[in-house]
Amino acid sequence: MKAVVQDRYGGPEVLRIEEVPRPVPNDDEILIRVRAATVSQTDTHVRAAHPFFWRLIGGFRRPRVGWRTLGVDLAGEVEAVGSAVTEFKVGDAVFGSPSSFFGSHAEYVCSRTGRALALKPAAMSFEEAAAVYDGGTQALSALRQAEAKPGRRILIYGASGSLGTAAVQLARHFGAHVTAVCSTPHVELVRTLGADEVIDRLKQDFTTNGETYDAVIDAVGKHTFRRSRRSLKPGGVFVATDGLENLLVWAAMRLVGRKRLRFASGRRSREDVQLLKQLVEAGAYRAVVDRVYPMDQVVEAHRYVETWHKAGNVVLTIP
Secondary structure, eight states, rough: EEEEEEESSSSSEEEEGEEOOOOOOTEEEEEEEEEEEOOOOOHHHHHTTTTTTTTHOOSSSSOHHHOOOOOSOOOEEEEEEOOOOOOOOOOOOOEEOOTTSSSSSSSSEEETTTTSSEEOOOTSSSHHTTTHHHHHOOOOOOOOTTTTTTTEEEESSSSTHHHHHHHHHHHHHHHEEEEEEEEEHHHHHHHTTOEEEETTTTOOGGGGSSEEEEEEESSSOOOOOOHHGGGGHHHEEEESSSSHHHHHHHHHHHHOOOOOOOEEEEOOOOOHHHHHEEEEEHTTTOOOOOEEEEEEGGGHHHHHHTTTOOOOOOEEOOO
């Protein structure tokens, strides 16, 4: 089969398409014919080993086996099933994340059942379904830390990205009052997703407008608790998704017993995938797709993601 692989860390040019052995499912696994997957910020970080800690996980000098092919989510069809599998059958259209964490930038991938997979909503294309999981599950994690519920005022910084577009919709679904922060080109998009208020970050700094919120979610890993704390109500929480400074502050707060800074865990669970499926089928959630690239243009897809200008998700189709 064909797969996108890398044998060293670096820029998008380290990626190439190579013929590799097609995986064979174990008894408790299914083989998925991948039709589409996203190119996420996680993919670009791991490809470049930036921040450096990715080398401690994926291989210090070069990507180890299992990390040569990226892709954290997928949509596709069940090609084969192991002898112990009862949940899926050959021909089922599925979406979610492979149990190996990475590997969906390939024609086929194996995944254990009972993990973060579900039947694809019938009305969604493979491209749309591939864009549901990663941003949606990260948004659910962030909103749990923000304690999203009716009456709670939540600000989402970076509301036009994969996590951000999901968080706006899901926070509104949970009944929260949503203030979304994004750049000028994406203001109208974010407004259509249900934000109660939209702040153009190129024209206004939310940290100086005098408004306060029960929670501030940094959906792009570019803000800090230190910059946001004056925008928090007493007892409010800043939810971080990245950032060394935030990690150091979080560690210090735990030592002194303060818990106003929390990290979204980004957990992968079957329950979250099923919830997202139900919301899609109910018309309460949609995946935002910015651009679609064929597999042989994966280098261009990575370059576009790294501009930080995408709205929602960038999808890679696997022909």
